[in-house]
Amino acid sequence: MISLYFYSIVPDFNMNIDLTTLLLSVLLALAIGGLVLVRSRTPVPASSSDFQALQLRLQAYERLVLLAERIALPHLISRLNTPSATADEMKALLIETIKQEFDYNSTQQLYVSATAWEAVRNLKEQNILLINQVAASLGWQATGAMLNKKLLELMLAQQDKPLDDVVKAVLNEEAKRLMR
DSSP states (O other), X not given: OHHHHHXXXXXXXXXXXXXXXXXXXXXXXXXXXXXXXXXXXXXXXOOHHHHHHHHHHHHHHHHHHHHHHHXXXXXXXXXXXXXXXXXHHXXXXXHHHHHXXXXXXXXXXXXXXHHHHHHXXXXXXXXXXXXXXXXXXXXXXXXXXXXXXXXXXXXXXXXXXXXXXXXXXXXXXXXXXXXX
């Protein structure tokens, strides 16, 4: 019956092909067609270079989160507290450390969004501005301890979330988006 059907469709069909060979050929064609269909629906695994690029980007976000943590004023002050320093010396030390930390991580801007980099840059600028303003408000005989105390008081008195926390939240959200 199958032979007659194929014979009517393809006139040159050899009637000597046995039914088993024909069925195996059809099954093989269906299997190959099914594999092609499944393969077209399966996501292509990321190439090695895509994976490496993702790793670099995630490491950049990680380093920038660490930078935001390191230049957050409370952490910076606790790390650099020098009781014998004058307010001007302490101001210079705080600002120089912020600039060094930022410069050390400046290449990370290649791997993160413009928004993320701008947030980190704004944190640096805001901290430097705050240090300068507080130092200028103190008398000429002010000590480093007085400057640190005033900076910490201002940070504690903030009603809003500290800027370093906002920056870290931006960086965390972007990194999580990359991992999805």
